[in-house]
Amino acid sequence: MVKVLVTGANGMLGQDLCPMLEDCDFVDEVIETDRHNLDITNEIEVNKVLNEYKPDYIIHCAAYTNVDKAETDLENAEKINVKGTENIAKAANKIDATLIYISTDYVFDGTKKSKYLPIDAPNPLNNYGLTKLHGEQAVQKYCKKYYITRTSWLYGHHGKNFIETMLKYGMEGKELKVVNDQFGCPTWTVGLSEGICDIIEENPDYGIYHICGSKETSWYEFAKEIFKQAGVDAKLFPCTTEEYPVPAKRPKYSVMENDGICEDWKVSLKKYLELRIN
Numbered sequence: 001m002v003k004v005l006v007t008g009a010n011g012m013l014g015q016d017l018c019p020m021l022e023d024c025d026f027v028d029e030v031i032e033t034d035r036h037n038l039d040i041t042n043e044i045e046v047n048k049v050l051n052e053y054k055p056d057y058i059i060h061c062a063a064y065t066n067v068d069k070a071e072t073d074l075e076n077a078e079k080i081n082v083k084g085t086e087n088i089a090k091a092a093n094k095i096d097a098t099l100i101y102i103s104t105d106y107v108f109d110g111t112k113k114s115k116y117l118p119i120d121a122p123n124p125l126n127n128y129g130l131t132k133l134h135g136e137q138a139v140q141k142y143c144k145k146y147y148i149t150r151t152s153w154l155y156g157h158h159g160k161n162f163i164e165t166m167l168k169y170g171m172e173g174k175e176l177k178v179v180n181d182q183f184g185c186p187t188w189t190v191g192l193s194e195g196i197c198d199i200i201e202e203n204p205d206y207g208i209y210h211i212c213g214s215k216e217t218s219w220y221e222f223a224k225e226i227f228k229q230a231g232v233d234a235k236l237f238p239c240t241t242e243e244y245p246v247p248a249k250r251p252k253y254s255v256m257e258n259d260g261i262c263e264d265w266k267v268s269l270k271k272y273l274e275l276r277i278n
């Protein structure tokens, strides 16, 4: 009898992950939680809910995810990404559950010249990356049975994402300048969910894993491929990071060696666009 509890179940990843877990024949029960029934920043509530359900696995998707806003809202980002994760990690340990914590490529500074490995030293450039890294450290400190799964450039049908932003402005005929000097791996929430299910089924050694789309690209090349596949004749132009200032500094190169998804990101993009509800 394998019971899985998901935090942040109403988020972009959670909404693709939960139905997939329901379909797994090695999972017997899925408990979906979000802010309204499990506020991860409330230690008493976290202990109460986890004690009540006693799940075998906790997939911790809940997070403060607004990268730019976190630059001026560090207090809330820390409260959710660090203190919230600490609450989950301590409570998971008490009930001997395995914790799967979703983390990010933004823990890296992007100065490496080859793909990032789980053993590479993190050095976040922005508050979001810093708080997610401190979340990782809380997981390692307080929980014996854990997987930290870092992912990158995530998109899914149930959330605001780069593809939808591009298509919206592209179809409106707006001129789009997209940065062509930041490189990473676009990842579909469905592929990441499959990788998470594999962890539960295969029980690899505890530790850090990178799960992201295969092959790297720049944001500009990603946008170009979106318009090509969607058949949209957009006014798209490449620009540099300096030409497109945003509050949070991003790594120039956050390509990760992949432990989870072998599918080319262009193939995942095609599937995403085919399933897209207009």
Ligand SMILES: NC(=O)c1ccc[n+]([C@@H]2O[C@H](COP(=O)([O-])OP(=O)(O)OC[C@H]3O[C@@H](n4cnc5c(N)ncnc54)[C@H](OP(=O)(O)O)[C@@H]3O)[C@@H](O)[C@H]2O)c1
Pocket: 007, 008, 009, 010, 011, 012, 013, 014, 034, 035, 036, 038, 039, 040, 041, 060, 061, 062, 063, 064, 065, 080, 084, 102, 103, 104, 105, 132, 151, 152, 153, 154, 155, 159
């Ligand atoms: N999106 C990306 O590009 C990306 C890249 C790398 C890693 N990740 C990681 O992947 C995970 C999933 O990301 P996502 O894109 O699915 O994020 P998301 O859509 O923003 O979902 C996060 C969820 O967490 C919930 N939440 C926030 N504070 C909470 C609290 N105090 N208690 C309980 N729930 C709370 C949010 O609820 P509200 O809506 O009510 O705030 C939301 O439903 C996160 O850990 C994120 O750091 C994301």
